[in-house]
Amino acid sequence: NAGVTQTPKFRILKIGQSMTLQCTQDMNHNYMYWYRQDPGMGLKLIYYSVGAGITDKGEVPNGYNVSRSTTEDFPLRLELAAPSQTSVYFCASSGHAPTYEQYFGPGTRLTVT
Amino acid sequence: AQSVTQLGSHVSVSEGALVLLRCNYSSSVPPYLFWYVQYPNQGLQLLLKYTSAATLVKGINGFEAEFKKSETSFHLTKPSAHMSDAAEYFCAVTNQAGTALIFGKGTTLSVSS
Numbered sequence: 001n002a003g004v005t006q007t008p009k010f011r012i013l014k015i016g017q018s019m020t021l022q023c024t025q026d027m028n029h030n031y032m033y034w035y036r037q038d039p040g041m042g043l044k045l046i047y048y049s050v051g052a053g054i055t056d057k058g059e060v061p062n063g064y065n066v067s068r069s070t071t072e073d074f075p076l077r078l079e080l081a082a083p084s085q086t087s088v089y090f091c092a093s094s095g096h097a098p099t100y101e102q103y104f105g106p107g108t109r110l111t112v113t
Numbered sequence: 114a115q116s117v118t119q120l121g122s123h124v125s126v127s128e129g130a131l132v133l134l135r136c137n138y139s140s141s142v143p144p145y146l147f148w149y150v151q152y153p154n155q156g157l158q159l160l161l162k163y164t165s166a167a168t169l170v171k172g173i174n175g176f177e178a179e180f181k182k183s184e185t186s187f188h189l190t191k192p193s194a195h196m197s198d199a200a201e202y203f204c205a206v207t208n209q210a211g212t213a214l215i216f217g218k219g220t221t222l223s224v225s226s
Contacts, residue, residue: 104156
């Protein structure tokens, strides 16, 4: 039982490039989340999903897209990367609404230069 | 609207001393409150949660928190700090729709010998 896995661990992008951050969970959780963490700012919710085929915007969705075709996978797409997207990205999942525990992946550190 | 304020971005204690990390919340509905811990270069891990069952909540690693509605607070305490407690701690509250968490900006705990 690997929990929540994220790939890659690190990535450097040039301005304007695109990439997909992968997130997979093996706990059969319905709820999945993408956060970004910037120093001194806590975690900000980018997008979340309450089940396969259902996604919704969080607090900071601009510049990102998501899809949820399976229960296990919740990829985050960055189009036209900008320096403001330099951050650490965390994926999380929960078996029920977030009144229950969220399980976090180890994070992806992204630098856009 | 839901929000969380963590007082003090950095707290330093000596090993064996009391740990007190402060969290105040704002919520238009009965809140669900959480404390998460993040060790360097790792994802977040749940310490404890309040879901209206009991106002004093015990968590892992000897931490506990007390929900005080009159003070809109959910402070985290540990009677005796250990070097291994050095980490960043986040307080969080569920959003109004109950679909995601809103995190505070975090408090870094340093423990000296």
